[in-house]
Amino acid sequence: MTKRDWVMKSTVAVMLSTSLLMGGHIGQAQAATTTYAQQTKEVSSIAKSLLGKPYKYKATGPSQFGSAELATYTYKQVGVKIGSTISSLYKTGTKVTSLSKVEAGDLVFFSSNGSGSPTFMGIYIGNDQYVYSSQGEGEVVLKKLSDYSKKFLGARRVLEESSDNSSNSPVAPASDLASKVIKIGEKYMGTPYKYGSSKDTTKTFDCSSFTQRVFKEAGITLPRDSRQQSTVGTTVSKKNLQKGDLLFMKASVNSSSDRITHVAIYAGNGKILHTYGSPGVTYSKFDGTNWEKRVVKIKRVI
The missing domain is CATH 3.90.1720.10 (endopeptidase domain like (from Nostoc punctiforme))
Structure with missing residues (x-):
């Protein structure tokens, strides 16, 4: 050696x-x-x-x-x-x-x-x-x-x-951090959707500026857009999906291209937390829906 x-x-x-x-x-x-x-x-x-x-x-x-x-x-x-x-x-x-x-x-x-x-x-x-x-x-x-x-x-x-923390308290388990991510996201419920929204504002979000903001407030740095975000963390299978995982989706169920156009946070209990269109930041049902069928990649950053 x-x-x-x-x-x-x-x-x-x-x-x-x-x-x-x-x-x-x-x-x-x-x-x-x-x-x-x-x-x-x-x-x-x-x-x-x-x-x-x-x-x-x-x-x-x-x-x-x-x-x-x-x-x-x-x-x-x-x-x-x-x-x-x-x-x-x-x-x-x-x-x-x-x-x-x-x-x-x-x-x-x-x-x-x-x-x-x-x-x-x-x-x-x-x-x-x-x-x-x-x-x-x-x-x-x-x-x-x-x-x-x-x-x-x-x-x-x-x-x-x-990120400084001079205390000697134990590191929070990943499950606790995932819950923190969801809680942070919930405080922005109803915030309007705007494509290309600035990462520096919380008055509007697009899908990836929302995930970037939420994870940043939880102490995790993510790139700005969804395709960049899909390059970080650990790839996991759908059967191993956990709260806090990032779900990356293609444009539609029938799309022949797997090009990523949307990102959402898995919130547990068959739901996702994300933003799109008229509802803005919202919960959506995931299991068995088109949201689930559009998923092309799942990444764990927690």
Whole structure:
């Protein structure tokens, strides 16, 4: 075993042990016992421990990594579920536009000419350094952020200081978190539907801005639109459906395309909580309905 592998295994082992002591929920989006400072330190430490790992397109780790997959893997180790593509990650979390405001743990994005869509990305670890899986160099490398200022497009902050919790209370079970998600969603019952509604308003919602808002208030970061949201979390089957799962649907029962056009939250007892058309935010019957027949994917982010 190499020194890097030993460091990585030791880091993960410590986090797993802590998780078991505090309730065992490492998959929860933001552990209540972990402060913002601790999370950023862990993310930076894990990212740095992966230096030298071979680059491979779309490889998800732990022995090889693609560009976005390095970030996905690293955040997963601290219990934060994010997207798995550069495009989805470029829209997740909070936007950081200035190079001077980038903080440890932020995702940083670049393109060869400094404009357009990002073509590679990494994790900023502080001290003007970031870690990324480089196709050109064939491995995970450490670079100076300032050396890439002309290629820098922006950053996204997935970890938020609002997640700080200095108490030593146990992490809530997933079932409790799912109930919290539903309760948060219920407070918006009747809020009007508006296609393309801004993520910054609660006066109107479209289906994915509603799920993004509800999960954000529960401490879970989701991308903005339904297709991006379908890339995060764990895929589950309909027979294993649980309260809090996200249901992704195609346009109609008879549609030949499985292109996702709608997202809803499974509320348990054969119901979904979502928003559409004239009712706005509402409950709908799910079992045996067209809503159920339209489902093409189910993801668990809790």
